[in-house]
Amino acid sequence: MSKYDVPARDTRKLARAVQLYAQDIKFFREFPEVIAAPWVTSKWGIGDCDDKSRLIAAVLVSFRVPVRLVYLTYKRQNAPGNVSHVYPEVLVDGEWLAMESVRAWPLGKSAQALLDSKGRKYEIFTLDM
Numbered sequence: 806m807s808k809y810d811v812p813a814r815d816t817r818k819l820a821r822a823v824q825l826y827a828q829d830i831k832f833f834r835e836f837p838e839v840i841a842a843p844w845v846t847s848k849w850g851i852g853d854c855d856d857k858s859r860l861i862a863a864v865l866v867s868f869r870v871p872v873r874l875v876y877l878t879y880k881r882q883n884a885p886g887n888v889s890h891v892y893p894e895v896l897v898d899g900e901w902l903a904m905e906s907v908r909a910w911p912l913g914k915s916a917q918a919l920l921d922s923k924g925r926k927y928e929i930f931t932l933d934m
Contacts, residue, residue, distance in 0.1 A: 808822075809821070809822035809825060809826075816870055816895070816897050816898075817897045817898075817912070819865070819868060819870065820865065820870065820895040820897060820902065820904060820912060821912045823861050823864045823865060823904070824861065824904045824905075824906065824912055827857045827858075827860055827861050827904075827906040828905075828906055828907075828908075828909055830846060830847070830850050830851060830852055830857055830860075830906075831850060831851045831852075832851075832852070832853065832854075832857075832907050833851045833852060833853055834853055835853050838855075840855070840856075841856045841859075842859075843856075843859050843860040843862075843863040843864075846859070846860045847860055853907075854890055854891050854892065854906065854907050855891045857906035857907065858874055858891045858892055858893045858904075858906060859874075860906075861893045861904055861906060862874060862893050862934045865893070865895055865934075866934050870895060870896070871895070871896035871933075872893050872894065872895050872896070872934045873893065873894050873901070873931045873932060873933045873934055874891055874892075874893055874894075874931065874932045874934065875891065875892055875893070875894055875903070875915070875917065875929060875930075875931050876889070876890075876891050876929065876930050876931070876932070877889070877890045877891070877892075877916055877917055877920075877927055877928075877929050878890075878927060878928045878929075879920060879925055879926065879927035879928070880926070882925075890907075890916050892904060892905050892906060892907075892915065892916060893906070893934075894915075894931070895912075903915030903916075903917070903918075917929060
């Protein structure tokens with residue numbers, strides 16, 4: 806937390822610091838899918854969207870900050886199969902904010918909003934942590 810200069814009891818800055826930490830972890834698309842514990846993702850410095858999302862959720866839950874995971878599935882244009890993605894959302898001042906970990910996006914920018922802006926159809930569900 807000292808690397809990101811997070812003041813005590815500032816949920817927004819804590820969330821952003823954890824998001825930046827996860828964004829610095831190298832993205833690695835696994836096949837077949839492997840589920841890594843949050844401490845493994847942190848120690849190895851590598852993981853895919855679900856590994857990084859679980860790491861973010863574990864850290865925030867340890868600080869008693871409300872967090873949920875958003876699971877998003879959509880079809881690619883002109884390609885077979887579905888794409889699945891997961892990202893955490895944190896509750897800050899009564900608002901759920903996306904915490905994208907795969908892309909260097911700011912706090913609050915979500916893959917769901919990107920699909921909405923393109924008029925793409927998707928399925929979504931959330932899991933409170």
